[in-house]
Amino acid sequence: MKIAIIGLGVVGQGLLEILRDKAAELAGRYGFQPQIVAVATGSKGTLANADGLSISELLTAIQAGHLDHYPNTAGLQRNLDTLTLIRQSSAAVVVECSPTNLQTAQPALDYCRASLSSGKHLVLANKGPLALAYAELVTLAQQAHKQLRFEATVMAGTPSIRLALQALRGCTIHEAHGILNGTTNYILTQMEGGMSYSDALVQAQQLGYAETDPTADVDGWDAAGKVIILARALFNSSITLADMAVSGISQITLDDVRTAQAAGEKWKLIARVTPSGGSVQAMRIPLNHPLAAVSGATNAVTYATDLLGEVTLVGAGAGRLQTGFGILSDLLDIADR
Numbered sequence: 001m002k003i004a005i006i007g008l009g010v011v012g013q014g015l016l017e018i019l020r021d022k023a024a025e026l027a028g029r030y031g032f033q034p035q036i037v038a039v040a041t042g043s044k045g046t047l048a049n050a051d052g053l054s055i056s057e058l059l060t061a062i063q064a065g066h067l068d069h070y071p072n073t074a075g076l077q078r079n080l081d082t083l084t085l086i087r088q089s090s091a092a093v094v095v096e097c098s099p100t101n102l103q104t105a106q107p108a109l110d111y112c113r114a115s116l117s118s119g120k121h122l123v124l125a126n127k128g129p130l131a132l133a134y135a136e137l138v139t140l141a142q143q144a145h146k147q148l149r150f151e152a153t154v155m156a157g158t159p160s161i162r163l164a165l166q167a168l169r170g171c172t173i174h175e176a177h178g179i180l181n182g183t184t185n186y187i188l189t190q191m192e193g194g195m196s197y198s199d200a201l202v203q204a205q206q207l208g209y210a211e212t213d214p215t216a217d218v219d220g221w222d223a224a225g226k227v228i229i230l231a232r233a234l235f236n237s238s239i240t241l242a243d244m245a246v247s248g249i250s251q252i253t254l255d256d257v258r259t260a261q262a263a264g265e266k267w268k269l270i271a272r273v274t275p276s277g278g279s280v281q282a283m284r285i286p287l288n289h290p291l292a293a294v295s296g297a298t299n300a301v302t303y304a305t306d307l308l309g310e311v312t313l314v315g316a317g318a319g320r321l322q323t324g325f326g327i328l329s330d331l332l333d334i335a336d337r
Helices: 010-021 023-030 055-063 082-088 108-117 127-144 160-167 182-192 197-206 221-235 254-262 320-336
Strands: 002-006 035-040 046-048 093-096 121-124 173-179 265-274 277-286 298-305 310-316
Touching: 002 010, 002 082, 002 108, 010 023, 010 035, 010 055, 010 320, 035 055, 035 082, 046 082, 082 108, 093 108, 093 320, 108 121, 108 127, 121 127, 121 320, 127 221, 160 221, 160 298, 160 310, 173 221, 182 197, 182 254, 182 265, 182 298, 221 265, 221 277, 254 265
Parallel strands: 002 035, 002 093, 093 121
Antiparallel strands: 035 046, 173 265, 173 298, 265 277, 298 310
16 A cells, blocks of 8 residues: 655654564555655655655654755655645545644645545545535545545544544444543543643643643634544534534633532533534533543543443544554554555
8 A cells, every 4th residue: 555644743653663573463464565755744844755655764863853854865855845746646545644733724735625526535634624624525535446544533543533434333323432532631631630720731831631732622623623523423513613502611710620620520521412513611520420430531422322321432533653554454454444
């Protein structure tokens, strides 16, 4: 399978590490032999070679600061415009894992359009294009007779999308709700131990859970983007960010947390989606609630079904290798088909 990767940040590098370290196992168990033929970054250059790029050399170059550090080889093309690289690439699959933009989804949305329009399967770790243009991308994929996959956009590699769309086929899902942002869950967990909101946020940033600008996480917008993806995948809903009630955790104080504890409750940022809409809201839940035990940066989602009742999935919601695995699972599915 020839692959082009757009974005070589934490997630893109995580995928490369998995493909390097598990190459023998992937080939032996699944007959899966990926070949990276193009990579593009926002500020560190682009590379393309129809004969393949060395994963080890790619990682060495990007970790040195720029793809200019990649050695010259026969057939290598440097610094092509990303749209040109996508259209001209020999890749069968484009992996889009550049930074998420929930306002315009750009430039990733144009990269997705170019990928499908030029006859390539598309795997997304980037929430923006799906949150803003899900129906358009599904239509483009259908017209091109190509696969559109996005497991890594919700709960990283924990198979939340696959559970809903594959394992629960035959059930009617009435609702999904859960903890879909690890940063806020980590902060709330630390506050339960007596840490202030500001100190917990600083610690989350030091550990890499929170960005330097944590607004998208702590104000609920990251979780809201995931709600939109679930709404469209589960219910074919046309919900937008503007349609949703969205709030975060930045107003929760240590006194609020202690008051909840005294009442036998915990604060959690709960994302909810139904056929009629969605929301993200900090709320108190009882200690016997299935989501109350989900601590730290862990995520969870509960699907309410007609045949099985509530089915809850708990697992990693972020991380380099965890999100890289989500992409890998989609690549393996495409290879199988």
